[in-house]
Amino acid sequence: MTILAAVVAIGLMLWNESGVARATFGLRFLIPSLQSAWDPVNDRYQAWAFIYGTLITSGIAIALAVPVGVGVAVFLAELCPPWLHTSLDWLVELLAAIPSVVYGLWGIFVFLPVVVEPVGKLLESSLGRVPLLSLLFAGPMPASGSSRLAAGLILSIMILPTIAAVTRDIFRAIPDAQREASLALGATRWETIWRALIPYGTSGILGAVILGLGRALGETMAVTMVIGNSIESSPSLLRPGYTMSSVIANEFAEAVSKMHTQVLVEVGLILFVMTLLLNALARLLVWRVARRSTMEVRA
């Protein structure tokens, strides 16, 4: 009961505490605009820059983590020899256990200079010259490498275990008859996986992806440490940005006015509603696959 009450209370609190901000700014707060106003001194606020930052970094993360995560899940559930699979299962889960600040620290001092910087420079000089695509890949990239791309890459590492572990459980919940039928028809193992298992588990895999997306949207510390934290009008991936969670983390404790606090809570409310909807959807999908089998799958 307390747990139910806690979820409801969080929602109510966010709603109440952002009342004045919602009344003052209305929908203008959310509308996309190139030049988002965020001016705590004069109390003028628009949240689009943060919403965009959150969506684009989570988008990069999903685009990279889904193919890799599903591949890992296939390997763990279908191909891995038994002596290897317990230890691999464990390693994937330990990857999820590393605290987010540790990812952030590693991100600042190792990942940014070693991976993000060269990749960013390469993208800038190749895709950055192609018309249209140059919108997303326009330079110049900051020398430190702090950028939306960096945040997206770190996020993809962080949500990979979630996607891989849930998808693996989905595969394990698929009845053996499904595999045997396909193999008996002469299909190769890959054809079985691709044509018989993945279609069977699609909604569950989708659930895993959405679950990973929910995690990416809410992730705070590691993103705050590598994204550069500046409100940029350029939509480019190679420029620094800001996300909803990192603006709360950076500004809430030092909010200058009552309205400033209120709008930050409103940003929190948007984030809460987004993750709530995504989570509900993901559980529904995963649960639907699991219902058809005797095995329990819970994300």
Added chain:
Amino acid sequence: MSVVRSASLLVSAAYQRRRRVVNAGMLSITGLLTLLALAPLFWIVGYVIARGGRSLNLAFFTQLPRPLGMDGGGVLHAIEGTLLLALLASAFAIPPGLLAALYAARHPNTPLGVALRFATDVLSGVPSIVIGLFGYALIVRPQGHFSALAGGAALALIMVPTVTRTTEEMLKLVPHSLREASLALGAPEWKTSLSVVLPAALNGILTGVLLGIARAAGETAPLLFTALGNERFEAVQILTGAIQGRQGIGQILNRLFEQPVDSLPLTLWKYAQQPYPERINQAWAVALVLMILVLVLNITARVWIATRARRLRG
């Protein structure tokens, strides 16, 4: 027509070879992807051990931070703070977590049971920074100051879903015959739950608590505006001072809980953003200690679960 064509395709040697190649190729790609996915784990763990190991020494565990620009000093305040917060969070999280798990495991298909499981899942998906906002509004603002209490309450909300879910899984492993035997002897439902089912699943419940603590100990975001941080926090000093001064328990608890505290992840976050090399070095050492703490808790819990589940399944 198309049947004939596909039949001839099926027998054509080239097609068969292509199928074999695709099969082998795709299967090896999944293996490579697994390697790729695990690479960051080894990279991070290895690098943190190498960098953090250099800055670890005894002072790191036994001293408070020195003023900026001075070498040496430690993070005793953060270690004590983490322990205190974990203790508080456990105290808040375990009772409701246990009760919810008992109910959900006993009545999995009642509306309340389904709602409970759903709420647990949703709570585990709420961004931790939002939990921080909640803790701020719930405790910090009414009280007018940041405190360990608020930090502990926020971390408890992070812990509850983990505790509930693991406990529930473990309770499900308790054989039905045990519960039925107790009921057949005339024990009421609540007594059966408390004195038969719960003890049988005790090990599993402890694992859930361990996993919960591991999760909470690594969290930073919920503490940013609840526990805030406090470089002068020294629990041992407070305790010895209180004992010498013959203060009552209430007073001691008050002094422990009512002031801001630091924790390891919070310290790491602050140090990582400072331009002083000695602070950066300490940040790596903090990362090492934190990582070892979290991984050891996780591994212990998982070994425990694995052996336990094997024994119960027979």
